[in-house]
Amino acid sequence: MHRLSRLLLVTSILLNGFLIFKFINHHYINLDDVQYVETRLDVYVQTQNCGRNFNKIQKVFPQAIAMADEPCTEKEHVFKSYIEPIDKNQKLLKYSYKYLETLKICQSGNKMLCMIVEDDILFLHKNETTWNNIVLNTMSLFSNDETFWDCSKRNLWLPTASNGAKTLCRIFSNDLLPAFTDCLAKYLESLPDTEDKGINVLLDRCQDDLKITQKRFLLVNHSGQKSLLGS
Numbered sequence: 001m002h003r004l005s006r007l008l009l010v011t012s013i014l015l016n017g018f019l020i021f022k023f024i025n026h027h028y029i030n031l032d033d034v035q036y037v038e039t040r041l042d043v044y045v046q047t048q049n050c051g052r053n054f055n056k057i058q059k060v061f062p063q064a065i066a067m068a069d070e071p072c073t074e075k076e077h078v079f080k081s082y083i084e085p086i087d088k089n090q091k092l093l094k095y096s097y098k099y100l101e102t103l104k105i106c107q108s109g110n111k112m113l114c115m116i117v118e119d120d121i122l123f124l125h126k127n128e129t130t131w132n133n134i135v136l137n138t139m140s141l142f143s144n145d146e147t148f149w150d151c152s153k154r155n156l157w158l159p160t161a162s163n164g165a166k167t168l169c170r171i172f173s174n175d176l177l178p179a180f181t182d183c184l185a186k187y188l189e190s191l192p193d194t195e196d197k198g199i200n201v202l203l204d205r206c207q208d209d210l211k212i213t214q215k216r217f218l219l220v221n222h223s224g225q226k227s228l229l230g231s
Ligand SMILES: *[C@@H]1O[C@H](CO)[C@@H](O)[C@H](O)[C@H]1NC(C)=O
Pocket: 034, 059, 060, 061, 062, 127, 128, 131
C-alpha cells in the first residue's frame, strides 16, 4: 500500500513536471526572434558622434537610432546643446537630460520596449544569440510585468532591487514610461545641486519610487573605453 502511494506520488510529480515543461516550451517554440524583436523593440544608442562601437551596434541592430551630439548618421536625433565643454557636474547633469529626452522620444514611439545602450558596449554573443536572448528574457509568460531590465548583468532571471549601476544597456517598458519620465524630470528639477543627479542614481530612485521590478541578463560587456560621463 505504502509503495503504491509513493509510486503514484512520484508518477504525478513527473507528469506535472512534464506538463509544465511542455507548457513553457510551447511559448518558446516557433518564435520568430527577428519579428518578435523588430516589432517590440526600439534601440537607441547614446553617442557623441557615432564613434567607438557605434557601427558594430548598428550592424547588430539595424533599427538603432543614434542619440548624438552632432550629426553623424542617417537615423539619429541630434542634441546640440550637449556638446559645449563643461565641468564634470554639468556634464553629468547634461547627460541625465539627454537620457531623459531619449526616454521621452521612446515613449512617443509605438514599440512596447526601448533599449538604450552606450556606444562603447561589446556584444558577448553572436548576432542570433543576442536577438534570441532578448526574446527569452523580455518575454513574460503570463502577463506584461512591471519590469525594466539591465542587460549588462548576469542574474539568473531573478527580479532584484534596482542597483544604481551603470547605464550600459537598459530595456524599458513603454507602458511605464509616462510615470517614469515624470519622476525623472521631477528629481532633475527639484533636487538641490548638492545631490547627485547622475542618471544612474535617478533611474534607481524612480524605479524604487514606482516599485518597478528590475531584472537582469547578460547581453553586453563594457569594452573598457572611457565612459561618456567623463568620470
Ligand atoms: C543581425 O540580425 C538582424 C536580424 O536578423 C539583422 O537584421 C542584422 O543584419 C544582423 N547583423 C549581422 C551583423 O549579422
